[in-house]
Amino acid sequence: PRPAGAGGRLSPVRRLPAGHLDEQFRQVEDLQDEASPNFVEEVVVVFFKDSGRLISNLEQALGEVPQRFQQVGCIHAATERQ
Numbered sequence: 001p002r003p004a005g006a007g008g009r010l011s012p013v014r015r016l017p018a019g020h021l022d023e024q025f026r027q028v029e030d031l032q033d034e035a036s037p038n039f040v041e042e043v044v045v046v047f048f049k050d051s052g053r054l055i056s057n058l059e060q061a062l063g064e065v066p067q068r069f070q071q072v073g074c075i076h077a078a079t080e081r082q
């Protein structure tokens with residue numbers, strides 16, 4: 001993974017192996033049956049409903065990381081002086 005680029009946007013991360021998402025989707029399809037005929041659709045809808053909130057939470061958490069590193073750096077520098 002590369003650090004955040006201009007504007008705080010993340011650079012592209014590694015790519016998943018070819019077919020990885022296909023296999024994951026097939027596993028979700030296998031969980032669908034007569035008792036829950038819309039299971040795959042429901043999973044996809046929930047995923048997209050939650051993904052915006054989760055991405056926002058991740059962006060907020062990533063924005064806090066440098067501040068924490070600065071705090072640790074200050075503590076480390078203070079302990080070295082003692």
